[in-house]
Amino acid sequence: MATLLALSNKNEVASADACLEVLERECAELFNRWCERRALTPLCYLLHAWPLTYRSRQQMARLYCTLRELEKSEANDLPGRERSKLTQLIRTMEPLVADDRY
Numbered sequence: 001m002a003t004l005l006a007l008s009n010k011n012e013v014a015s016a017d018a019c020l021e022v023l024e025r026e027c028a029e030l031f032n033r034w035c036e037r038r039a040l041t042p043l044c045y046l047l048h049a050w051p052l053t054y055r056s057r058q059q060m061a062r063l064y065c066t067l068r069e070l071e072k073s074e075a076n077d078l079p080g081r082e083r084s085k086l087t088q089l090i091r092t093m094e095p096l097v098a099d100d101r102y
Contacts, residue, residue, distance in 0.1 A: 019096065020052065020055055023052075023089075023092075023093070023096075024051065024052065026085070026089050027046065027050045027051070027063075027089075029085070030042070030046060030082065030085060030086065030089075031043070031046055031047075031050070033082060034046065034082075039078075041074055041077070042070055042074060042078065042082075045066055045067070045069065045070040045074070046066070046067075046070070048062075048066050049062045049063040049065075049066040049067075050063055050066075057097070060093070060096060060097050061097050063093070064090065064093045064094070064097045067086060067089060067090050067093070068090055070086065071083075071086055071087060071090055075087075
């Protein structure tokens, strides 16, 4: 997560592909945690918009909106580390979704 935060916060994104790879890795980590815990509700939210098959701006926006909705409705049911990772991922995605590169 720190890598993605550093890339977006410092505007030092070398390429959209590198940033998307980090995003994919972070989503995969949440996916694995939720599978291990059999946490069906957050899994359903995540699988609604991920994996990013075409990596388009529209898919990024859909993932962002889905994760925000998960945060609003289910964050209190997530363990602290997962909730923190979800919040960081959403904050990091905000400038990426607004950026016209996607």
